[in-house]
Amino acid sequence: MIDWADRAWPGAVKPEWFAGQSEGRLAKPLGITQFGVNLVTLAPGAYSALRHWHAAEDEFVHVLSGELVLIDDHGEHVLTAGSSAGFPAGVANGHHLVNRSEAPATFLAVGSRRPGDEVVTYLDDEVGVVRK
Amino acid sequence: MIDWADRAWPGAVKPEWFAGQSEGRLAKPLGITQFGVNLVTLAPGAYSALRHWHAAEDEFVHVLSGELVLIDDHGEHVLTAGSSAGFPAGVANGHHLVNRSEAPATFLAVGSRRPGDEVVTYLDDEVGVVRK
Numbered sequence: 530m531i532d533w534a535d536r537a538w539p540g541a542v543k544p545e546w547f548a549g550q551s552e553g554r555l556a557k558p559l560g561i562t563q564f565g566v567n568l569v570t571l572a573p574g575a576y577s578a579l580r581h582w583h584a585a586e587d588e589f590v591h592v593l594s595g596e597l598v599l600i601d602d603h604g605e606h607v608l609t610a611g612s613s614a615g616f617p618a619g620v621a622n623g624h625h626l627v628n629r630s631e632a633p634a635t636f637l638a639v640g641s642r643r644p645g646d647e648v649v650t651y652l653d654d655e656v657g658v659v660r661k
Numbered sequence: 662m663i664d665w666a667d668r669a670w671p672g673a674v675k676p677e678w679f680a681g682q683s684e685g686r687l688a689k690p691l692g693i694t695q696f697g698v699n700l701v702t703l704a705p706g707a708y709s710a711l712r713h714w715h716a717a718e719d720e721f722v723h724v725l726s727g728e729l730v731l732i733d734d735h736g737e738h739v740l741t742a743g744s745s746a747g748f749p750a751g752v753a754n755g756h757h758l759v760n761r762s763e764a765p766a767t768f769l770a771v772g773s774r775r776p777g778d779e780v781v782t783y784l785d786d787e788v789g790v791v792r793k
Binding site for chain 2: 555556559560561562563564566586587589591593613614615617618620637639641643
């Protein structure tokens with residue numbers, strides 16, 4: 530757990546990036562354990578996560594409504610309703626989604642569950658590597 | 662592969678059940694191998710699949726538009742946009758989706774990929790058990 534309030538250095542992680550993010554777990558309550566499915570809403574200005582990549586778990590997103598900007602090592606990519614993006618396990622392509630529009634945007638995020646094998650590597654801040 | 666045209670016994674599998682089903686793979690072209698994500702459209706009258714359950718693979722569906730009827734061992738359940746349903750691996754609850762409305766309906770289907778471990782058991786017909 531990161532205490533955002535203690536991390537106020539210039540240019541680094543800012544708590545307000547995540548204030549407009551809300552997430553609901555759809556698959557876990559239904560007994561699904563091999564992958565997770567989250568329904569995520571980003572308010573204008575909000576970020577999905579710190580920019581990161583997964584060592585062991587595949588990750589996939591599908592935009593349901595609104596407009597989002599995917600930022601990864603290849604640049605910036607606009608995603609609209611019906612767009613998908615995938616991040617295969619072990620590919621060191623740090624990524625996250627940002628809502629730069631004036632309206633909320635929603636997407637489904639699917640990720641496999643490989644606790645024990647998984648390492649998440651974060652970029653652009655001092656969080657570094659997190660094992661889970 | 663089943664030759665539907667040869668299977669015309671009363672009450673069994675009918676080819677027209679699937680004529681209105683179209684499916685696009687979203688995750689595979691993006692390099693995702695640990696799970697599959699299919700965008701499925703069912704025309705009025707179409708079925709998602711024969712009623713079945715998976716031995717090794719979790720399965721999850723999320724309705725994007727329209728109205729579908731989930732048929733499983735517990736009966737019939739109407740699903741509308743935003744509804745989810747989950748089918749954990751190894752639970753012998755035969756299920757499928759049917760579009761009984763007058764308009765097309767779309768859903769995302771997520772399934773883990775465990776070739777070698779997987780056995781699909783079909784109900785309501787003579788297909789029986791299929792290993793993959």
